[in-house]
Amino acid sequence: EKVKITKEQQALMKVVVEAYNRHQIPQDVAKKLLQEQYSEEENFLLLTEMATSQVQVLVEFTKNIPGFLSLNHEDQIALLKGSAVEAMFLRSAQVFSRKMPNGHTEVLEERIRKSGISEEFMTPMFNFYKSIGELHMMQEEQALLTAIAILTPDRPYVKDQQAVERLQEPMLDVLRKLCVLQHPQEPQYFARLLGRLTELRTLNHYHAEMLTSWRMNDHKFTPLLCEIWDVE
Ligand SMILES: CC(C)c1onc(-c2c(Cl)cccc2Cl)c1COc1ccc2cc(-c3cccc(C(=O)O)c3)sc2c1
Numbered sequence: 646e647k648v649k650i651t652k653e654q655q656a657l658m659k660v661v662v663e664a665y666n667r668h669q670i671p672q673d674v675a676k677k678l679l680q681e682q683y684s685e686e687e688n689f690l691l692l693t694e695m696a697t698s699q700v701q702v703l704v705e706f707t708k709n710i711p712g713f714l715s716l717n718h719e720d721q722i723a724l725l726k727g728s729a730v731e732a733m734f735l736r737s738a739q740v741f742s743r744k745m746p747n748g749h750t751e752v753l754e755e756r757i758r759k760s761g762i763s764e765e766f767m768t769p770m771f772n773f774y775k776s777i778g779e780l781h782m783m784q785e786e787q788a789l790l791t792a793i794a795i796l797t798p799d800r801p802y803v804k805d806q807q808a809v810e811r812l813q814e815p816m817l818d819v820l821r822k823l824c825v826l827q828h829p830q831e832p833q834y835f836a837r838l839l840g841r842l843t844e845l846r847t848l849n850h851y852h853a854e855m856l857t858s859w860r861m862n863d864h865k866f867t868p869l870l871c872e873i874w875d876v877e
Pocket residue numbers: 669670675678689692693694695696699729730733734736737740749753757760866870
């Protein structure tokens with residue numbers, strides 16, 4: 646049957662996409678990736694600064710997701726803590742797939758590869774970046790997929806999962822319709838996007854180990870990252 650995005654679905658998408666585009670890492674912060682030198686220490690410090698800036702951006706974006714601020718306050722925190730790493734993988738993946746004009750892509754890869762992350766995490770991490778790049782996602786899809794990842798009901802410590810489901814479902818609905826309308830030649834496209842969310846869950850586990858090994862080598866994080874990742 647003819648798929649049609651309703652007026653209210655258009656409005657929901659508009660709010661999410663505008664919030665996604667409005668809240669970005671400040672360009673002077675992103676530009677540092679190109680300027681500073683390349684020691685493992687310098688790479689780690691730069692990536693820590695990017696992640697800290699990204700978490701601030703993520704909090705502002707999340708506050709603009711319709712209904713999020715009406716959730717139970719503890720659940721809001723649980724959703725942010727539970728999705729931060731996934732949202733940052735999605736965000737940094739877009740840097741790779743966007744093929745940044747001013748060489749951010751190579752520089753970011755170089756810095757991630759030389760920041761004290763052990764080899765075993767590089768493969769799954771860069772496989773994910775590659776699989777996102779191959780989707781050539783539109784910004785509407787990126788914004789909605791990030792909102793859907795944040796609104797995952799079964800994160801640890803979420804009390805009212807139904808309330809989160811009620812916010813996530815309309816996002817999934819409009820993303821499904823958008824995929825059908827934008828990728829008519831690829832009926833499985835929506836399923837491929839959701840498959841990325843499953844891949845992100847596995848990256849959470851790798852990331853927890855990355856944090857442990859950084860801490861074992863006495864790497865320091867910022868207070869915001871310590872809070873969101875429950876370290877120190
Ligand atoms: C604490 C730090 C060492 C760390 O620990 N784990 C991770 C991580 C790594 Cl490695 C990979 C994936 C996820 C995480 Cl969470 C990180 C670094 O996380 C980040 C997070 C977001 C961004 C956005 C960027 C970026 C660049 C240019 C342009 C833009 C742009 O949006 O224009 C964004 S770089 C960047 C680095």
